Each structure stands twice: as structure tokens, then as C-alpha cells.
Amino acid sequence: MSNVKKFMYINNKAPYGTIYAWESLEVVLIGAAFDQDVSLMFTGDGVYQLMKGQDTKEVGIKNFSPTYAALGDYDINKIYVEKESLDARGLTVDDLMHLVWEDEDEDWAEKDSIRVVTSAELAEILDQQDVVLSF
Amino acid sequence: MSILHTVNKSPLDRTTLKSCLNLAVKGASVLLIEDGVYGAVSGAESTQMVQDAMGDVAVYVLGPDLKARGVDESRLIDGVKVVDYDGFVDLTTDNDTVSAWV
Numbered sequence: 001m002s003n004v005k006k007f008m009y010i011n012n013k014a015p016y017g018t019i020y021a022w023e024s025l026e027v028v029l030i031g032a033a034f035d036q037d038v039s040l041m042f043t044g045d046g047v048y049q050l051m052k053g054q055d056t057k058e059v060g061i062k063n064f065s066p067t068y069a070a071l072g073d074y075d076i077n078k079i080y081v082e083k084e085s086l087d088a089r090g091l092t093v094d095d096l097m098h099l100v101w102e103d104e105d106e107d108w109a110e111k112d113s114i115r116v117v118t119s120a121e122l123a124e125i126l127d128q129q130d131v132v133l134s135f
Numbered sequence: 136m137s138i139l140h141t142v143n144k145s146p147l148d149r150t151t152l153k154s155c156l157n158l159a160v161k162g163a164s165v166l167l168i169e170d171g172v173y174g175a176v177s178g179a180e181s182t183q184m185v186q187d188a189m190g191d192v193a194v195y196v197l198g199p200d201l202k203a204r205g206v207d208e209s210r211l212i213d214g215v216k217v218v219d220y221d222g223f224v225d226l227t228t229d230n231d232t233v234s235a236w237v
Contacts, residue, residue, distance in 0.1 A: 014145050016203055017170030045148045048173065051205035058199030058219075065205070088147060090178025090210070 005130035006037045011046035013135065015065070016056070021049045022064050024135035029067075032074035039078040039129070040071075041122060047085045050096040050114070065097065072101030077113045084119050137162055139230040143169035143237060146181035153184060155236045161191040166218070166226055168197045175201070176210045189214055197223060 009028050015021040031038060042050060049065070056063040071079070079099060086092060099113040117125070126132065140159055144151040152167075152174045159165055165188070167174050174181050175196040185194060189212070198217045201208065208217055218226065227233055 014148070014170045014173065014204070016200075017143070017145070045145050045170070045173070048145075048204060053205040053207065054203060055205070056203040059203045061203065063203070088180045089173070090176060090182070 004035065004037050006128060007031060007039065007131045007133070008126060008129040009038070009040045010126075010132065010134040011040060011042045011049055012044045014045040014048040015054070016059070016061055020135045021046070022062075024133075025064060025067055027133065027135075028071070028076065029074065032071075032076060038076045039080060039125065040076065041080040041082070041126070043082045043085050043122070045085075045089075047081055047089065047091065047096075050079075050081065050099075051091075052095065052097045068097060068099055072099065072113055075101070077101035077111070079113045079115065080122055080125060081114055081116050082119055082122055083116050086116065136232065137164070137230045138232045138234055139163070139226050140165045140234045140236060142167055142171040142174065143235075145170040146174040146184070147179070151236045152181065155234075156184060156188040156192070159188065159192045163191075164193045164195060164226055164230060166195040166197065166223065168200055168223075170204075172196050172200045172204060172206060175212060175215045176206060177212045178210070182212060185212055185215075195222070195226060 013020040054065040100110045101113050102108040140155045142152050146152040194215045195218050
């Protein structure tokens with residue numbers, strides 16, 4: 001019997017204004033060591049976490065956005081972004097960082113990790129999870 | 136009397152900006168800082184509310200907080216002025232009162 005559970009991390013807050021986004025990323029990376037089936041979803045202001053071009057030099061806060069690019073190396077490649085949340089903020093997937101992973105089964109072909117999905121699709125995905133952690 | 140309002144919450148997450156704009160009178164200044172900077176962008180659900188207020192109220196946004204969040208200045212609503220930390224200080228001293236919405 002498999003001990004692998006489906007984990008979903010919900011990211012619903014903007015980065016930097018609160019510590020939630022960074023804390024979520026830390027927990028995701030720690031959890032990655034346990035070989036579980038991990039998905040991330042970004043909803044509401046959480047979509048701002050994935051904005052490209054973040055530069056925190058002048059505000060004196062660590063820019064943790066480059067860390068998202070490392071998720072693929074931890075076999076975390078199901079990153080769902082809610083379309084309605086992008087639309088409400090005047091954003092498209094082109095405004096987000098380009099996150100990729102390498103598919104071992106296809107000669108390490110590079111594939112996109114970010115999947116833009118509708119609320120309805122996201123609801124179904126969420127319904128299939130064993131463990132949900134919300135940040 | 137002139138008032139500087141500072142807002143540090145995202146307009147799509149909290150109603151802080153809406154509350155502020157409802158109470159900002161003609162001649163007031165509103166400075167968007169921290170997560171408040173998302174209120175300065177065009178093409179968002181919050182844009183119209185801010186544009187409507189800009190007839191009476193001057194809207195500023197803190198540049199370093201924009202950069203931290205990857206929001207390019209080309210996204211800003213026309214007429215929103217970008218200030219740096221020195222500009223923040225000037226706004227504070229140029230106005231009689233500061234109302235910090237948190």
C-alpha cells in the first residue's frame with residue numbers, strides 16, 4: 001500500500017506585506033523531502049507571489065522569488081494559478097515567472113510547471129486532496 | 136488643513152483603500168505603500184475606484200515597494216506619482232496630518 005498522500009498548499013496572500021508567502025515556501029521545501037504528491041495553488045493576492053522582476057534591494061527584505069524556480073528540482077511541478085484571480089488584477093501568465101521542470105520519463109524534457117486553471121477546475125483539484133495547508 | 140493618508144493593504148484583499156478614499160476630501164494626498172501599491176495599477180478591479188478618486192485626491196505610490204513586488208511603473212494608472220523614501224518624508228512634512236490606514 002502506498003503511503004503517498006496528495007498535499008495541496010494554498011497560497012492566498014501577497015508576498016512581503018506578511019510573512020505567509022515565505023513561510024509557505026519554507027514548508028513546501030521541507031515537505032518536498034518526504035516524497036509526497038505535492039501541488040501548489042495560487043489564488044487571490046497569492047498570484048502576486050509569482051510576479052517576475054521582483055527586486056527588494058531598496059526595501060531591505062530578502063527577495064525569495066527566485067526560490068520558486070527551484071521547486072521543479074524537488075519534483076514539485078503542479079503549480080495551479082487561478083485565472084479569475086489573474087484577471088481581477090489585470091495580469092496574465094506572461095507577467096509571472098517562467099517555472100519549469102524536467103520530465104525524467106521524456107529524456108528530461110523541460111516542461112512548464114505553471115498551469116492556469118479556472119475556479120471550477122481548481123475546486124475539483126482541491127476536492128481530490130488528502131491534506132490541505134493554507135497560507 | 137491637509138491630510139496625507141497612507142494605505143498599506145492590497146485593495147483586492149482588504150477594504151482599507153476603499154474606506155480611505157471614501158473619507159479623503161478634496162486636496163488630500165494618498166500614498167500607497169507596502170501591499171497598498173497594488174492599488175496603483177491599471178487594468179485591475181480596483182482601478183476604477185482609484186481613478187474616480189483622483190479628481191479630488193492626489194495619489195502617490197512608493198517606488199521601492201513597487202520594485203520589490205515586480206510591479207513595473209508602466210502598469211500604473213495615469214497620474215499616479217511615484218515617490219522614493221525622501222518623497223515620503225516630504226509628503227509627511229508638507230501635510231498637516233498623517234492618517235495611517237493599517
